[in-house]
Amino acid sequence: MxxxxxxxxxxxxxxxxxxxxxxxxxxxxxxxxxxxxxxxxxxxxxxxxxxxxxxxxxxxxxxxxxxxxxxxxxxxxxxxxxxxxxxxxxxxxxxxxxxxxxxxxxxxxxxxxxxxxxxxxxxxxxxxxxxxxxxxxxxxxxxxxxxxxxxxxxxxxxxxxxxxxxxxxxxxxxxxxxxxxxxxxxxxxxxxxxxxxxxxxxxxxxxxxxxxxxxxxxxxxxxxxRCGTIGQRVRAVLPGDTELHGVAEDIDEQGRIVIRPDGAGEPVAVAAGDITHLRPV
Missing domain, CATH: 3.30.930.10 (Bira Bifunctional Protein; Domain 2)
Structure with a gap:
């Protein structure tokens, strides 16, 4: 409008x-x-x-x-x-x-x-x-x-x-x-x-x-x-300016976002960080 x-x-x-x-x-x-x-x-x-x-x-x-x-x-x-x-x-x-x-x-x-x-x-x-x-x-x-x-x-x-x-x-x-x-x-x-x-x-x-x-x-x-982040491919900028790329799979009962990293690796629960929604690969 x-x-x-x-x-x-x-x-x-x-x-x-x-x-x-x-x-x-x-x-x-x-x-x-x-x-x-x-x-x-x-x-x-x-x-x-x-x-x-x-x-x-x-x-x-x-x-x-x-x-x-x-x-x-x-x-x-x-x-x-x-x-x-x-x-x-x-x-x-x-x-x-x-x-x-x-x-x-x-x-x-x-x-x-x-x-x-x-x-x-x-x-x-x-x-x-x-x-x-x-x-x-x-x-x-x-x-x-x-x-x-x-x-x-x-x-x-x-x-x-x-x-x-x-x-x-x-x-x-x-x-x-x-x-x-x-x-x-x-x-x-x-x-x-x-x-x-x-x-x-x-x-x-x-x-x-x-x-x-x-x-x-x-x-x-x-x-x-209500969360549109779940199922999205994301970039998480973590404390210390390290980055994690992967798919957001869940929100756990501590309120953390659970991300399955691109490639190999176990899901990672992130408690704090800046999240960017990315285009699917």
């Missing part, structure tokens, strides 16, 4: 988030009961950084959304700048009492599941996961996720950040392999509905994980169903 950046249609699509609707749906007795506070700011450097700055005394299950983020951060400290009211930019601060520290790595993947489900249900766009937590549409990135640990003692406190491109035009895209729901032909681009669906899905997933005593088995199965 092509729209002039100054067109009335695009301006209407970039309406402000409706904080009253979000609070009524998600916070306290009137909403799901999961979230304790939800705020929307016009501009910030980083919603993740703002919630991390609250320190150990910060409240649990707090949501911060920004209409514009000028200093967003991704994996490996990569930075990016948004476009006002053209994205869903949201961070959530969570306390996770009882979760084994070894399983905290599942939280970005859980967030990816929730985000894919929200995007599909509201926009109709068939997004999929690229391991570990990028969300793609037709091979182009529409959403990134960053989970940061504030503290691990006396209980884990984390901040979950999501940046979803809603109405970015081709001219707005930061890199050629990015996209937006607008460009993907979404049937609904209402950011309030998208944010509500995303936060509801995230709450449901966290509560389900807790009810299951933090067992990742169900998460692993749901992640596999």
């Amino acid at each position: 092509t729209l002039d950046p100054d067109s009335a249609d695009l301006v209407s699509l970039r309406a402000p988030l409706d904080v009253s609707v979000l609070r009524d749906a998600l916070v306290g007795d009137h909403g799901t009961g999961f979230y304790t506070r939800l705020d929307v700011v016009d501009e910030t450097g980083s919603t993740n950084a703002d919630l991390l700055a609250e320190g150990d005394s910060g409240a649990d299950r707090v949501v911060l959304l920004a209409e514009f983020q000028k200093g967003g951060r991704g994996r490996h400290s990569r930075t990016w700048t948004g476009v006002p009211r053209a994205q869903v930019i949201v961070s959530v601060r969570l306390r996770l009492p009882g979760v084994p520290l070894a399983d905290l790595g599942w939280l970005p993947l859980l967030t990816g599941i929730a985000t894919v489900d929200a995007v599909r249900s509201v926009s109709g766009v068939q997004a999929e996961l690229k391991w570990p937590n990028d969300i793609l549409v037709d091979g182009r990135k529409v959403c990134g996720i960053l989970v940061e640990v504030a503290t691990t003692a006396p209980e884990p406190v984390v901040v979950v950040g999501v940046g979803l491109n809603t109405t970015l035009t081709e001219a707005d895209l930061p890199v050629p392999n990015a996209t937006s729901l607008l460009l993907a032909g979404a049937r609904d681009l209402d950011r309030t509905r998208l944010a509500q669906a995303l936060l509801s899905a995230l709450a449901d997933r966290v509560e389900q994980w807790q009810r299951n005593a933090w067992d990742p088995a169900a998460l692993a199965a749901d992640y596999r169903e």
